[in-house]
Amino acid sequence: MTPSSDQLEAFLERLHGLDRDLSKLKGAEVRKAETVGEIKTVARDWLRFSEAIRSIGALSNENLSFVDAHLKLLLQGTTARTRSSAYRKKLGPVISSFTDNIVVPMIRFEGSPSQVAARQLTAEFAGKVSAEEQSYIEEAARCLAGRCNRAAIILLWAASMARLHGAIEKLGFNAYNAALDRATQKRGSPFNKVSKTVVASLPELQRCRDFDLIVVGMDLWRYDLQVFEELDRLLGTRNSAAHPGMLRPQALDVQQYASKVSAYVFDVVPA
Amino acid sequence: MYKNGEAALDRILELVAKCPKDLQEKCFEGLLLGYVQLEVGGTKPLSTAAESSQRERPRQDTPATESPIPPTALLRFKNTAKRLNVTVEKLDALFDFSVDPFVVHPVALTGKNNAEKARQVALIAASRSYLASGSWSADWQEVKALCVDYNCYDGGNHAVNLKKGAGAVFKVVEPGKAIELSSDGIKEAEKLLKRLAEGPAE
Numbered sequence: 001m002t003p004s005s006d007q008l009e010a011f012l013e014r015l016h017g018l019d020r021d022l023s024k025l026k027g028a029e030v031r032k033a034e035t036v037g038e039i040k041t042v043a044r045d046w047l048r049f050s051e052a053i054r055s056i057g058a059l060s061n062e063n064l065s066f067v068d069a070h071l072k073l074l075l076q077g078t079t080a081r082t083r084s085s086a087y088r089k090k091l092g093p094v095i096s097s098f099t100d101n102i103v104v105p106m107i108r109f110e111g112s113p114s115q116v117a118a119r120q121l122t123a124e125f126a127g128k129v130s131a132e133e134q135s136y137i138e139e140a141a142r143c144l145a146g147r148c149n150r151a152a153i154i155l156l157w158a159a160s161m162a163r164l165h166g167a168i169e170k171l172g173f174n175a176y177n178a179a180l181d182r183a184t185q186k187r188g189s190p191f192n193k194v195s196k197t198v199v200a201s202l203p204e205l206q207r208c209r210d211f212d213l214i215v216v217g218m219d220l221w222r223y224d225l226q227v228f229e230e231l232d233r234l235l236g237t238r239n240s241a242a243h244p245g246m247l248r249p250q251a252l253d254v255q256q257y258a259s260k261v262s263a264y265v266f267d268v269v270p271a
Numbered sequence: 272m273y274k275n276g277e278a279a280l281d282r283i284l285e286l287v288a289k290c291p292k293d294l295q296e297k298c299f300e301g302l303l304l305g306y307v308q309l310e311v312g313g314t315k316p317l318s319t320a321a322e323s324s325q326r327e328r329p330r331q332d333t334p335a336t337e338s339p340i341p342p343t344a345l346l347r348f349k350n351t352a353k354r355l356n357v358t359v360e361k362l363d364a365l366f367d368f369s370v371d372p373f374v375v376h377p378v379a380l381t382g383k384n385n386a387e388k389a390r391q392v393a394l395i396a397a398s399r400s401y402l403a404s405g406s407w408s409a410d411w412q413e414v415k416a417l418c419v420d421y422n423c424y425d426g427g428n429h430a431v432n433l434k435k436g437a438g439a440v441f442k443v444v445e446p447g448k449a450i451e452l453s454s455d456g457i458k459e460a461e462k463l464l465k466r467l468a469e470g471p472a473e
Contacts, residue, residue: 005415006447009426104419111416113372119410120400123449147371251372252343255404 002052005106011049012098014042019091025084036078039087043075058109063101070094117251118145121152121258125159128266130166133159140258149249150241153257157210157238160265164213165205167269171220173199179219180212190215190228210235223268230264279306339368347402355465362468366399375399378467380421386432388423389414390440393433394460395467397452407452407460414450 003011021035030036050064070090077087109115118141125137136159143152168176177198184196194215199205214231217223237257240247249257283302290298340348340363352359366373375395382388396409396417414433418424425432430446437444440456452460 005412107412107419107424108416110412111410111414111419113370113374113413116400116410116413117372119412120404120406250341250343252341252403255372256343259404 002056002058003049003106005103005110008049008098008103008106011042011045012095012103014038015091015095015098018042019088019095022084022088022091027083027085029081030084030087039074040078043071046071053106056109059102059105063097063105067094067098067102114145114147114251117255118142121255124255124258124262125266128262129159129163130271132166133162133266136162140254144251144254147251149251149254150247152254153238153241153249156254156258156261157234160234160261161210161213163265163269163271164217165202166271167221168199168205168213169202173201173205175220176205176216179216182219183216190232217269221269223264227264227268230260234260234264339363341368341373344373344402347405351402351461351464352468355461355468357465357468361470362464365464365467366402372403373399375417377420380423382423385423385425385428386435388421389418389425389429389432390436391463392417392421392423393436393450394440394452394456394463397450397456398460398464401460407457408449409452410449411447 018035018038021038022030030039046067050068053059054061054064070093073090074087077090121144122137122141125134129137136155140152140155140159143149143155180194180196180198183191183194185191190211194212195209197204197208197212199208211232214228214235217231218225218228234257237247237249241249280303283299283306286302287295287299338345338359340359348362349359352362355362365376365378367376378395380388380391382391393409393414396413397407400409401407415424415429418429430444433441433450434444436456438453440453440459442451442453442456444450
């Protein structure tokens with residue numbers, strides 16, 4: 001897992017602590033098992049952090065490699081009889097550059113507007129979604145952070161459909177089929193556009209058109225035509241995002257889409 | 272109102288005549304509506320029919336360049352500017368819209384110390400969040416990053432500095448969580464926005 005800037009600041013504190021302990025030895029060989037153990041842990045923790053930070057591309061590889069190289073040498077030192085001064089020589093350059101090269105860039109990365117937007121998107125659904133739905137929301141947030149706004153919209157709609165499918169499974173397919181029957185008996189739009197596909201299993205439900213589900217949803221979850229129309233617009237936006245065209249959603253559009261999905265799907269359709 | 276209406280109408284009829292017969296009615300309605308909107312909207316009246324077609328073309332080509340504010344946030348910008356009694360242009364000049372989502376341009380903070388400056392930064396971040404999404408809350412990490420940029424980030428005391436504003440300008444301050452503004456905080460944030468939009472007193 002990627003360390004936060006708070007964790008990196010805490011890590012720097014640990015490096016300072018280790019350096020203080022080493023300085024007390026006044027250059028003598030480090031024999032205390034506790035100190036050697038801490039050197040090993042610090043170096044290993046950093047190598048894990050470094051790998052995770054590299055995967056998100058938040059920091060310069062050069063700066064990461066600099067710390068990697070010094071802490072690897074520190075770790076290698078624990079296999080031999082090493083003086084505290086030798087350890088401090090490797091630790092010093094890391095400590096003096098860590099704030100500027102690691103902590104500050106990470107703070108800037110975390111506070112960048114796209115990361116803020118992604119966090120706000122996730123927060124919009126806090127406490128409202130199941131684990132399965134959450135996975136789509138988190139993926140949408142990652143897309144938003146990576147400025148893949150169309151993809152974020154598609155994934156938000158996928159989360160909505162996961163909610164609808166889950167809710168239909170809970171009610172039972174018979175209830176869905178009965179509601180579908182009632183909907184197709186009604187005249188006029190949108191009821192006359194619903195295809196009468198009877199469902200008896202989840203794979204069959206997954207083959208149903210999203211449009212049919214949101215029309216039948218009026219009967220199943222008692223939302224009105226206005227909510228249906230809002231859902232239909234959201235579906236339209238999702239379809240536009242999924243096909244070639246001139247739509248260029250901005251981050252704010254994605255956030256607005258998320259607020260509407262939250263209000264018209266997750267607040268309306270019970271889990 | 273409707274100065275040179277006759278000339279504009281002639282030009283509209285001229286254009287309508289060029290359309291296929293079954294589309295002429297719709298075309299006439301559309302062009303007439305466009306002309307009326309131009310007049311009612313306070314845009315300079317069309318002087319001649321020829322000029323009108325020249326003027327219409329660039330307007331249609333570049334509707335988005337008129338305001339850099341994203342359409343989703345435009346209404347909030349307009350309402351806020353009206354409430355603060357500043358022009359929308361002055362308010363939008365505080366933000367950089369070339370980045371998506373938009374960010375705050377560097378501004379001059381007046382706080383006496385790091386703590387005061389950090390609280391002002393939180394008010395600015397909450398204002399940006401309000402204008403972007405309608406929520407008066409500042410993202411913790413955004414505040415931290417802005418504090419680094421404004422040179423008022425005080426590692427160990429950052430949370431303490433912000434907590435000093437809890438109950439007054441902020442509802443609750445919990446490290447790592449969004450900082451929601453209280454009603455007094457919103458007033459303070461608006462005051463700060465107004466001051467920054469108006470620029471330094473001459």
